[in-house]
Amino acid sequence: MKLIIQIPCYNESETLEIALNDLPKKIDGIDEIEILIINDGSQDNTVEVAKNWGVNYVVNFKRNKGLAKGFMAGLDACLRNGADIIVNTDADNQYVGADIEKLVRPILDGKTDIVIGERPIMTTEHFSPLKKKLQRLGSWVVQKASKSDIPDAPSGFRAYSREAAMQMNVANEYTYTLETIVQAGRNKIAQTSVPIRTNGELRPSRLFSSMFGYVKKSMLTILRAFMMYKPLRFFSVLGGVIFLVGALIGIRFLFFFAQGTGNGHIQSLILSSTLMMIGFQTFVIGLQGDMIAANRKLLEEIQYRVRKMDYDHDLGEIKKENDK
CATH class of the missing domain: 3.90.550.10 (Spore Coat Polysaccharide Biosynthesis Protein SpsA; Chain A)
Structure with a gap:
């Protein structure tokens, strides 16, 4: 050892x-x-x-x-x-x-x-x-x-x-x-x-x-x-928070719209739509990141096997030198 x-x-x-x-x-x-x-x-x-x-x-x-x-x-x-x-x-x-x-x-x-x-x-x-x-x-x-x-x-x-x-x-x-x-x-x-x-x-x-x-x-x-x-979890949480904020603002707009005063809150509707789209896009980024992470795991496994062969070969050479 x-x-x-x-x-x-x-x-x-x-x-x-x-x-x-x-x-x-x-x-x-x-x-x-x-x-x-x-x-x-x-x-x-x-x-x-x-x-x-x-x-x-x-x-x-x-x-x-x-x-x-x-x-x-x-x-x-x-x-x-x-x-x-x-x-x-x-x-x-x-x-x-x-x-x-x-x-x-x-x-x-x-x-x-x-x-x-x-x-x-x-x-x-x-x-x-x-x-x-x-x-x-x-x-x-x-x-x-x-x-x-x-x-x-x-x-x-x-x-x-x-x-x-x-x-x-x-x-x-x-x-x-x-x-x-x-x-x-x-x-x-x-x-x-x-x-x-x-x-x-x-x-x-x-x-x-x-x-x-x-x-x-x-x-x-x-x-x-x-x-x-953990890209999917990270971007899902981030996107979920953004989407939720947008949804709450949208609910606020619907409340005023139901009371007949929606015309004065068009900005809220625009902001709500924007945040909900950003939240959804962030979630999609998480899905893409998750696929990249899965690919990285495969690359890490390949790297590990290559390293093992490389280092074991060097170790074999060292042992041969010591046996001479």
Whole structure:
């Protein structure tokens, strides 16, 4: 059983070695533990620090592509190098390395395919009261969108089985954390969470420049994921609300018309007709989106099978090299 720990990095030369030193060297049930970093266009000596420490693999981007792209590139590299389990953690040592055993244990026991670390958000000192409330609100929204019970959706400390990793797709360029939970929930991939610890803050978060920006991007990511995986429900609700408003305005017009004063409310009739047409058209868009979603599922299944053949071939080549 091979575990590869992947660490996305962007100008992390000051904290990377601390995070690497904190990683476990041995875990019961794991035969090999290897380290991979994703250098997301760093302009400092992050790569030199990683190589001097002795990481096994380095994925290099010539320019910054963002956390989501880095995450997917890391999964690809881990799978190609024969990972049975992939753990994602941060380069700022936010998470306690020893808790990686907690993440991989449910996968080793065959209970689940994805494990997400649940941070003690309410007792984390460097989280502001507003951030704590927004984290809980965001996690609640993701739970509803994904039909899961993951209590800490933004947590980047997580483990994937090989099968789960091959099924992951991230469409947005902001972050992978929210979309992958929604995707796993909608595709019925087994996922759970375990309580983990956090270390003190070594540097401010670089994922967002302001709380408003974080909320806006997170909500757009959740909304987009929900539209991708449940378009008929989303557009049916939206179209239904618009159609209902139009119908109520139409009923109001009919009331005045029955009293003989309809001539003064022609605008209401026009608005009612317009809203009802928009509502119906929105529902039709939902039907089209549902057909596209069904087609996407077929494409994802094809992609999974192609990935499996590709990665299994690479794994076979690695085994041949090791046997020489």
